Amino acid sequence: MTGGIYRVVGGRCYRGHQPGDLFEAKIEHRAEARAIGRGDIELVERIRFTVQPGSYNLPKGWLTTGRVSDG
């Protein structure tokens, strides 16, 4: 799965987005290549989807104590 910000450049809606719209999506790489090749969309920016600090909570006690092996 490939992610990016795309612009709809063809004369038709692409995945519900109007021509001229910018949208962010994960698109399977072969589907992305077909869409770009057909002139449906263009890649504006490649995105690496990552978990942002602060957007999650770790289980209580995690990373506050060192891991101890059983061995």
Next chain:
Amino acid sequence: MAKRIALKDFIEVDGVDLSNLARQVTFESTDDQVDVSGFNPTGSSEFLAGNRVRQVTVEFFVSRGSNEVHQVIFPIHDGRLTSTFRWRADSSASVGATNEELRGDVKILSYSEGGTRGDVETTSVVFIEADADSPLTFYST
């Protein structure tokens, strides 16, 4: 629920809205009828549902411009690729319980084109369910 005249259907193939290049759509879900009848006093038959096949047939106006029918559909067939498919009855309304959307991964196992003098060129394309990861079924969200 009101009766419907098909006018506003939404059809999307491989992400591309082909609604205004289509004029007919038919969804079909079929289970094999497997005979599991045994001898019995009434001679009745007993059946179970076997393999299931789901497919959608769409009649398109053949057009060869950018992002149009030939350019979108033929490469998917030619490359034996899997693509996405979506259909809902009312394109002007959002997906919901009264306007469910049929969607899933499909393959196009055959493709044909051709014209008759003086007639509009159309082609019927069968989109058949491709896998269990994204089965062709109706969604209300």
